[in-house]
Each structure stands twice: as structure tokens, then as C-alpha cells.
Amino acid sequence: MLFAFGEEARVEGHHAFGVRWTVNGREKSESFLTKGLAESRKAKLVTAARDGEPFDPKTRLPASELRDLRQRTTWCAMAREYMDARWERTPGNTRRTIAEALATITVAFVDQGAVYHDARVLRRAVYSWAFNRKAWVAEPREEWRAALDWLERKSLPVAELDDPVVLRRGLDALCRKLDGTVAAPKTTRRKRAALNETFGDAVERGYLTHHPLIGLRWTAPEVDDEVDPDCVPNPVQVRRLPEAVRRLPGRGPHLYAFFGCMYFAGMRPAEVINLRKSQCRRPRTGWGLLNLKGGVVASGKEWTDGGAVHEAHALKRRAAKATRPVPIPPVLVRMLIDHIARFGVAADGRIFQNAAGNYIDFSAYNITWGRAREQVLTVDEHALNLVKRPYDLRHAGISFWLASGVDPAECARRAGQSIQVLFGYYAKFLAGTRDHANQLIENSMNRWEESAVPDGGGLSPSCLSGHSEGCLTGVIPGQAPILRS
Secondary structure: OEEEEEEEEEEOOEEEEEEEEEEOOEEEEEEEOOHHHHHHHHHHHHHHHHOOOOEOOOOOOEHHHHHHHHHOOEHHHHHHHHHHHHHHHOOHHHHHHHHHHHHHHHOOOEOOOOOOOOHHHHHHHHHHHHOOHHHHHOOOOHHHHHHHHHHHHHEOEHHHHHOHHHHHHHHHHHOEOOOOOEOOHHHHHHHHHHHHHHHHHHHHOOOOOOOOOOOOOOOOOOOOOOOOHHHOOOHHHHHHHHHHHHHOOOOHHHHHHHHHHHHHOOOOHHHHHOOEHHHEEOOOOOOEEEEEOOEEEEOOOOOOOOOOOEEEEOOOOOOOOOOEEEEEOHHHHHHHHHHHHHHOOOOOOEOOOOOOOOOOOHHHHHHHHHHHHHHHOOHHHHHOOOOOOOOHHHHHHHHHHHHOOOOHHHHHHHHOOOHHHHHHHOHHHHHHHHHHHHHHHHHHHHHHHHHOOOOOOOOOHHHHHOOOOOOOOOOOOOOOOOOOO
16 A cells, blocks of 8 residues: 655645555546645554555545445435346346335335325436336436435435335335235235345445345235136136137137136246247147247336347246246147148247237236136136136146146246245145045055065054054164065
8 A cells, every 4th residue: 555645736825735655557536625634644544554544446535435425325226226237137027026126115205294296207217217227228208216315315325225214114105006006915025125225235336235125024915826716717617718718809819729828737827828839749639839039028128128019038937048847738739730721830930929020928828717617617716816817827736746746846847937936826726636635645555464464573553653652573773674475
């Protein structure tokens, strides 16, 4: 560490005194109007160096000073920096989700009692401009500019985010919509995850010395991830609904096999939209195979790099080029063969397309599904919200696999889920598989009992159940019982 001190120049008739120092060969200087201020500054730097305090190579400032400087940064500025850093490596749909979460928390991390006169304009300005890097190429709208200027003045400095009262105020905001009504628990959990990651990034960048949410006593709303059996259709009900779709005018016939893929192959809508002819093995008889390679989601042109509404991505929670083979029953094979013969495929090989040859739109297939439900479901089935969303077809298909006795690990593999997620979502249906497993075990035990020979060389039923003290005959510790005939 090298220091230099002396008179540098005249500023408005006064002598300016400067302090210069180098860190890793890079020089930094600061000017002061009096010699005493310059000497005081030099003394602080020398003390920091003698105490072994590290100097930041980029700013050439002592670590303590840099931390104090960064903690004066506002939450809004820090969150924008996080969004900027993450933008390039994040898909458009995830960008939109993070921006929504940060917009919710940012308007809550302001001075106590500060309220903007138009909350809707403020939220829109923060969501659509402050956390959308693509929008930064142009100045915000005039009404947004006023809201953003207000936020810049009222946003809390990072140093105040250690206050549990402030943190709870922000977390409580995640539980509410803009109109004050309660947000869905899943929405709250998703936004809290984004906040948690932003704080983690702030610790890495030196804005915070520790993660402020760790140790905070705050209870998030309970999330019920389990699929409700009352909402899951049985195979007879499932067949009624797609048949009703096929009879609908317009896009109905085109979506018949679309919904079939969601039920018989347990596919997500994004995966069905992206399904290509080359991925389908369609034998004339027997089971076929789909080799899934990715999905397509509607991110919105404001959030994608190329300005397209839709964005293709890898399979959910999988590597970029990962694939997932899914066997499909003969009924779905026939549906796909008939669909391709009748409607052909898109220019890029996609099996499902709209009238213009583009991607199937989310709102389009939801409208069609709603019309089919209105036609075929009874009043009681409507009251149960039976297959209210097309996505419920995927739940119905996976649930049917489990009820049929398919091993849960294989169900998870075909569905593209972890075994933990499968057990979390389908716990009520797994009870049926446990009963089936218990029955298999009991049947096996009964066969052993029936094979036991009552001449002393075999095992009695009491031996197999572990209730007799004289059951050591024919049993080797650590091995299965030996039956003698």
C-alpha cells in the first residue's frame, strides 16, 4: 500500500490538498479543501492498512468503507442491479415472474407511512420498467417517471433491511394482491423465493453481511399441493370430455389429440405444444413412444430477447438437451395417427398448430375445454370443480397410473417429476398403492403359511408372524426362513 500527500491545485481561489494511494498497482486519489481534512483522510487509510483490513481492488476503498457505502444504496437500486445481472441467463417467463415478485416487495420497502397516491400506476411502473431491462432502452412514460422518482426518494436503504419490523411488512405485502385481497398461497411462496434469492445475491455482492430472512419468525400461508381426488376424473369421465371436445365446431377436433396427450402421456401443456412428429413412435399395433425434448410457454414479447410472444425451453428442471421417453398406450397412438392424417403438421414438424400454423394459444385451448365441460358434466360434477383446468388431465393420468399399481418411481420418471414431488402432490392416491402393496405382501405371507409342513421341520403361522418363542428352527439370522418339505 503506497500513500502520497501534498498540494494539488487551486479550486475557486483555495488550495486543494490531495491524498493518493495505490491498491494492486492501481491508483486512487481524493481531494480536500484543507490540509487538515487531507491528513485526517490519510490517517484513516493508514490505520485501515495497518490493521490488516482488505482494500477492494475495484474501488480501492477499505472493506468497512465499501460496506458502509453499499448499505446506503436503496433496496430499489440493489434489486435492479440484481435483475440486470440475472437477465442474460434467465428465460423470459422467469424474468416476468421475478419482476412481479420484486415489484410487490419494492413498493413495500419504503419509508414508514409513505403511500403513493396511485398504487396501480406505481406497481405498473416498477413491474414494466424498473425491473424490465429490455425497457431501459427508452425513457419511462411520464406518469411512470413521476412514480419512479417518488420511489427513488422513499425506497429504504439496504442498512434498514435488518429491522424485523421492516422485513415482516414486506413479507406481509407478498400475501396480498394490489386490491388488498389475499393472494394464492402458491403465489406468495413463489414471490418469497425470489426475495430470498435477491437477499442471497446481496450478501454475495457485499451489500449485506448476513441473510436477513434467516432466523426471522414469520409464517407463510400454508400451501396445499396435494391433488384433490374429488377434482380428478375417472377414466369414464375422461373419455366423455375429449369426445365432447371433438364434437365442438372450430378448433375442437384439432384439440382432441392435444388433450389426449395430457391424459394418456401425463404431459404438461407446454410439452404438448412443442411435440413434433419426429418425436413420436407410432406403430400400427401396440404401444408407442414419445421422446419429449422441451416445451413452449407464452412469456410475452416484453420479456423475450427476440420480441416473440412464445419461447421454447428445455424440459422442466432438466438440462438443455435432456430428453424424456414416455410410453403411450394404443389409444393415444391411434389418436396421433388420425390427427396427423387429418391436419398434417406445421412447417417445423409440430403436430399441433393454430389456423395460421403458429403455436397453440393458452387461452384458446382453455376456452374450448370450458365449453366441453359445460356440455357433458353434471351439476354435481361442476360443484366438485371436476377437471376445471386442462392441466387436471395430467393429474388424472398420473393418478390413474398410481391407482393401477405402477411403481411410483416409474410414474415420476414418465411425468418428469422427482419422486419427492410425486409423493407431495399425489399423497392421497399413493394411499391406494400402499394398500395394494400391503395386499401383495399379505398374499405372499399366506402362501408361505400354506407351504409350511407341520412335522416340526417347517414354519407355523405363528413363526412367520414373529409371535412364538420356538420359531428358530429353519431360520438363519439375517436371511429368509428356510422351508423344508
